[in-house]
Structures are given as C-alpha cells and as structure tokens.
Amino acid sequence: MTKNVAEEIAEKLCESVAASLEGKKLASFTRVSSTVQAAMEEALVRILTPRRSIDILRDVHAAKEQRKPYVVVFVGVNGVGKSTNLAKVAYWLLQHNVSVMMAACDTFRSGAVEQLRTHARRLQIPIFEKGYEKDPAIVAKEAIQEATRNGSDVVLVDTAGRMQDNEPLMRALSKLIYLNNPDLVLFVGEALVGNDAVDQLSKFNQKLADLSTSTTPRLIDGILLTKFDTIDDKVGAALSMVYISGAPVMFVGCGQSYTDLKKLNVKSIVKTLLK
Numbered sequence: 330m331t332k333n334v335a336e337e338i339a340e341k342l343c344e345s346v347a348a349s350l351e352g353k354k355l356a357s358f359t360r361v362s363s364t365v366q367a368a369m370e371e372a373l374v375r376i377l378t379p380r381r382s383i384d385i386l387r388d389v390h391a392a393k394e395q396r397k398p399y400v401v402v403f404v405g406v407n408g409v410g411k412s413t414n415l416a417k418v419a420y421w422l423l424q425h426n427v428s429v430m431m432a433a434c435d436t437f438r439s440g441a442v443e444q445l446r447t448h449a450r451r452l453q454i455p456i457f458e459k460g461y462e463k464d465p466a467i468v469a470k471e472a473i474q475e476a477t478r479n480g481s482d483v484v485l486v487d488t489a490g491r492m493q494d495n496e497p498l499m500r501a502l503s504k505l506i507y508l509n510n511p512d513l514v515l516f517v518g519e520a521l522v523g524n525d526a527v528d529q530l531s532k533f534n535q536k537l538a539d540l541s542t543s544t545t546p547r548l549i550d551g552i553l554l555t556k557f558d559t560i561d562d563k564v565g566a567a568l569s570m571v572y573i574s575g576a577p578v579m580f581v582g583c584g585q586s587y588t589d590l591k592k593l594n595v596k597s598i599v600k601t602l603l604k
Contacts, residue, residue, distance in 0.1 A: 330565070332564060333564065333565030334569055335524045335569040335573075336524065337527075338568065338569050341572075342369075342376075342572075345372060346368050349372070350365065350368050366603065369603065370599055373598075373603070374595060374596075374599055376571055377567070377568060377571055377578075377593070377595045377598060377599065379571055379576065379577040380575060381550075381576075381577065382577055383513065383551055383577060383579060385399075385422075385513070385579070386425055386427070388512060389422075389482055392482075393482055396477075398430070398473060398477060398482060398483060399484070399512045399513075400469075400473055400483075400484045400511040400512050401418070401484070401485050401486065402486040402488060402505065402509070402511045402513070402514050402515065403415050403485065403486065403488060403515050403517055403553075404488055404502060404515070404516055404517070404549070405516055405517035405518055405533075406490055406491065406492055406518075406529055407438075407490030407491070407492065408490060409490070409517050409518060409519050409555055410517065411435075411487060411488070411490060411517045412445050412448065413448075413582075414517055414553055414555055414590070415431070415485050415487050416445075416448035416451075416452060416587060417582060417587050417588075417589065418515075418553070419452055419454060419485055420452060420587035420588065421580075423454070428454075428480070428481050428482045429482065429483045429484075429485060430455045430457060430472065430481040430484050431445055431448070431449050431454060431455070431456040431457070431484075431487065432456070432457045432458075432468065432472030432486045433445045433446070433459075433468070434472070434486050434505065435487050435488055435490075436459070436460070436462060436463045436464075436465050436468060436489070437461070437465075437489035437498070438489055438490065439461065441489065442460065442461065451587075452587070455481070457471065457472035457475050457484075464501075465489070465501060465505050466501070466505040466508045466509065467508075469486050469505055469508070469509045470508060470509055472484055472486065486505075488502060488505065489501075493529050493533050494532065496536075499540060500540050503536065503540040503546075506541075506547050507541055507542055507543055511547075514547060514548070514551075515549075515551050515552070515553050515579065516530060516549040516552050516553070516570075516574075517552075517555060518530065518553070519554070519555055520554045520555065520556050520557045520559070520560045520563075520564070520566050520567065520581075521556055521559060521560055521563075521566070524569075526566045526569055527569045527573045530549065530570050530574050533549060534574060548574075551577055551579040552571065552574070553578075553581075554566065554567055554570070554578055554581045554582065557581045557583040557591075564598050564601050564602060565602065567581075567598055568598070568602065577593075579592075579593075580592065580593075581593050
C-alpha cells in the first residue's frame with residue numbers, strides 16, 4: 330500500500346497468494362520467504378498481463394484493409410492530460426507511418442478546441458472541429474465520416490473531462506460511444522492517485538454499463554497512465570487500475586514532450602512493487 334496500491338486490492342492480492350500457497354510442500358533447502366516472494370511475483374505479473382492484449386498497429390492495418398478508419402476515444406476525469414496524451418499517441422502513430430486525424434469532441438470546456446488545434450498544427454495533422462456547445466456524439470460521427478472520405482487511417486477523439494459521478498456528462502459519453510462504436514475506448518488516468526483511480530475507473534465502467542442503450546455495453550478497453558515520471562516508486566495505481574477493469578495499460582505518459590510516451594514495462598513494475 331505504501332507504493333500506492335489501493336487497499337482493497339492489496340488485501341485481495343494477499344488472500345489469493347495465501348490461497349495459492351496453502352498445502353504446498355517445499356523442497357528441501359528452500360526458504361518460505363523466497364517461495365512466498367515468488368508466488369507474489371507470479372500473481373503481480375498475472376494481474377498486469379491482462380487477458381486481452383491489444384495490438385494497435387495490427388488493428389489499424391486490419392481496419393485499413395476494410396477501408397475504414399480505426400477510431401480511438403480518449404476518456405477520463407478533468408485535468409489528467411487527455412489532449413496532451415492524445416497528441417503523444419498521434420505522434421507515436423505518425424512514427425509508425427500511420428495517418429492520423431484528430432476530432433475535437435470536447436465541446437464543453439472553453440479552450441479545449443484551441444488546445445487540440447495547437448497540437449494538430451505542431452504535428453501537421455488534420456483536425457475535425459465544429460466549435461462548442463454541439464453534441465459531441467454527432468461531431469465524432471461527422472469526423473469519422475470525414476476521415477473515411479479523406480482516407481485517414483486513425484481518428485483520435487478528444488472528449489470533455491468529466492467527474493465519474495456527473496450524470497449528464499456520463500450520459501453524453503455513453504451516447505458518443507454507443508453511436509460511434511469506436512475500436513478502442515482509452516481511459517486516461519493519473520499514475521499519482523491510488524484509491525481514487527480505482528474509484529474513477531470502476532465508476533466510469535459502471536456508468537457506461539448502466540447508461541448504455543445496448544444489451545452489450547462497451548466499456549473501457551485500455552488505459553493510458555499519465556504523469557508516470559512524477560511518482561518515484563509509487564507505481565501501485567497501474568496495478569489497481571488493471572485489476573479493477575481487466576483492461577491493459579497500453580501507454581505510459583512520462584514527460585512533457587511528444588516523445589514522452591512508453592509501453593508499460595511489467596517486469597520493472599513488479600520489481601518496484603516488491604522491493
């Protein structure tokens with residue numbers, strides 16, 4: 330817990346490790362402590378290596394073959410760095426020779442469209458925008474149509490930051506996801522928060538499930554952890570978020586520039602949690 334793993338998850342983890350060790354016979358000359366350490370390590374690796382792994386570049390090419398753009402929707406609470414990290418993902422895609430279009434669907438917070446426009450200009454990629462006060466679900470739909478017309482490989486959809494218990498905004502997000510059926514719903518969360526991240530993520534999923542008009546609601550597919558360069562050894566939020574959602578950490582934001590985006594190194598996280 331001192332490494333920022335949420336309390337309930339730390340407890341569940343210890344229980345499952347205990348259960349896996351119960352009745353196990355130790356070979357001679359093996360210490361109990363090293364056996365427990367190994368079991369703990371195994372459990373952590375298992376959690377951080379989620380059941381569904383997502384290979385974005387492979388999926389982008391698959392969508393391209395079907396002549397449709399691959400759509401990513403960025404969601405999360407206020408102030409976690411959605412737009413900035415959307416721009417980093419755009420840069421990462423450009424490095425892999427993928428053409429990208431941004432869609433400014435944060436039609437709520439003043440300055441949001443301008444912020445995205447600045448990123449688009451710097452990265453020299455097109456941006457689809459309709460200003461403010463519009464229905465973000467419709468803006469996203471039009472953006473995807475536009476991308477299909479101009480042959481963009483990927484559409485990155487920026488959405489307004491919203492607190493997990495803001496009913497009207499969560500309803501709007503649910504509508505955007507239902508209407509556009511994106512390929513990837515990416516939750517952007519801060520690595521700084523422990524229990525709060527779990528609350529945000531589980532409530533986002535809960536609300537998306539409750540408010541969806543579909544029988545099989547779309548939930549969060551993947552996680553982008555931001556501000557990872559500010560947490561020292563307190564890497565627990567990564568574990569908590571994956572545990573609670575079953576969604577993989579796809580990217581880690583670790584700085585202010587476009588290149589500051591990494592893949593999660595599971596081995597080094599586990600090592601940090603156990604040291």
